[in-house]
Amino acid sequence: MRAEILAALREESGYISGQELCERFGVSRTAVWKSINQLKKQGYEIEAVTNKGYRIVSAPDLLNENELMSVQKTEWIGKKIYYYDVLDSTNIQAGRLAQEGADHGTLVVAGRQEAGKGRRGRGWESPADTGVFMTLILRPEIEPGNASMLTLVAALAVVKGIAALTQLKPLIKWPNDIVVNKKKVCGILTEMDAQIDYVNHIVVGIGINVQNREFPDEIDKIATSLYLECGRKTNRAALIEAVCEEFERYYEKYMETQDLSRIVEEYNHFLINFNQKVRILDPREPYEGIALGVTNRGELIVDTDGKRRLVSSGEVSVRGVYGYV
């Protein structure tokens, strides 16, 4: 009931009368009044004006299933939402849920992570109530070799989601970081459970630094948060919803061709590597060049003295970003 009333208040730009809420949900005035009071206790600022009704003034930065469901505008992502105050890692939990049969589009969110996962077995700093820690479970009918492109789909979705809720202009550091003012604000970790030619499931994990006011010394120079960049808080539930909405849109474009041909132009527009000097940490031999964008398959095109090389994965440093000169 509370989630429905919250959603109704949110949909309305002006006031909505208590009478209308009663009629719409077939409940008594007392029930409406109780729900409104519960929402106030949770931190919602709700104005009540005689003869006009209720109006939502501000929402607290709460994360829970109600909150997430009340802001949901997606078609198929997040039809099922699992929220946890604490998890080892949203990717690990999503993997478990997928093993148990969770549907395509299932969304897993945590308030904090105790073993947040980064790439190649690294960790991801995930303190309580500061970040967005979310994972999408996907079951696309694609070749396992096409799954890596979903990281780029997610990167584009995060850039657009952040831009929709803040004045920031985030950029993408290929393949899986989102950068604001040359510091990392988001990481994406795509993991796959697959047979040779068949995808069992894919989990796309997204970690965004939102309300952090500081970072541990060892990453202070390369990490930032939306709060530090904007000087104000961003509502995490709204951000999750915005990212899901954008992901849904770009994912559908990706699935039309099972490559990035319909979104690569937009992706390259946000690429911080674009026309920049990059250093490719190839395990055989590191080399440098100028990044010219990504291909329809998501490979980074690097010009090394007139010769073009395609980088399909791995570690890339971009001049001027994360302190690389």
Next chain:
Amino acid sequence: MRAEILAALREESGYISGQELCERFGVSRTAVWKSINQLKKQGYEIEAVTNKGYRIVSAPDLLNENELMSVQKTEWIGKKIYYYDVLDSTNIQAGRLAQEGADHGTLVVAGRQEAGKGRRGRGWESPADTGVFMTLILRPEIEPGNASMLTLVAALAVVKGIAALTQLKPLIKWPNDIVVNKKKVCGILTEMDAQIDYVNHIVVGIGINVQNREFPDEIDKIATSLYLECGRKTNRAALIEAVCEEFERYYEKYMETQDLSRIVEEYNHFLINFNQKVRILDPREPYEGIALGVTNRGELIVDTDGKRRLVSSGEVSVRGVYGYV
């Protein structure tokens, strides 16, 4: 203790005295005698001759951790063995163990499976005490794109393992079946948990029809067992050991180059598709051709009217096999 005494009896081609067993393991005559009796109860036929000692005459077709450990001759595979009388699926259980940190080389074996997995979400018939249901957990430092070749490594190991214990001449139906007299005797299911450019773990599941005396109607024409082909039982623990030993050997050759260049010749020697008419069930358009073997990367080379095509995965029918004409 029992496993050690069993292993000692097995190592000895002739008799081994009770005295020697006592000394070797630092236990009393009574303890040795108790272990021998327990083994007899489990179905081992053990001859005891005065002044000579004990000799193992025959082993029952038992599966359990003791049995598997007593026949083990591998270097690093099966240093840790998990045996279960019943599992949903050895691949599923291996995945769970891997998530919990199980080591490279861990072996998972089940007496029967209640939800045995085949390719593309199909099942695998796994009745009690008839088959080998085993899965190896691997953590190789390879690109995810190279993992599919491990199915071919496993296929070669199974062919050699079966050939070592029977008079049969099994062949490989690319990519993941083992065939005896044109019927399927083994399936292999390789599954991977990976990031874009990093393998978390791989599980290689091997299901061999061993003692089956009949098959359900719907697969009777395409499936067979070692028992049906040999007319006698094959010891499952010995077969598992033989497959592990061969897998270890071929896996090491594979890892030297991270492709099949050192074993492809031998693989092609056992390929039932070799120089045969094949039908490739390409989802875009099925086509026919003559199979010419596999490449160093495990792709099937198909000649279609003089043009060579490489098949990297998918469904392939071979003329004369499984009733395909």
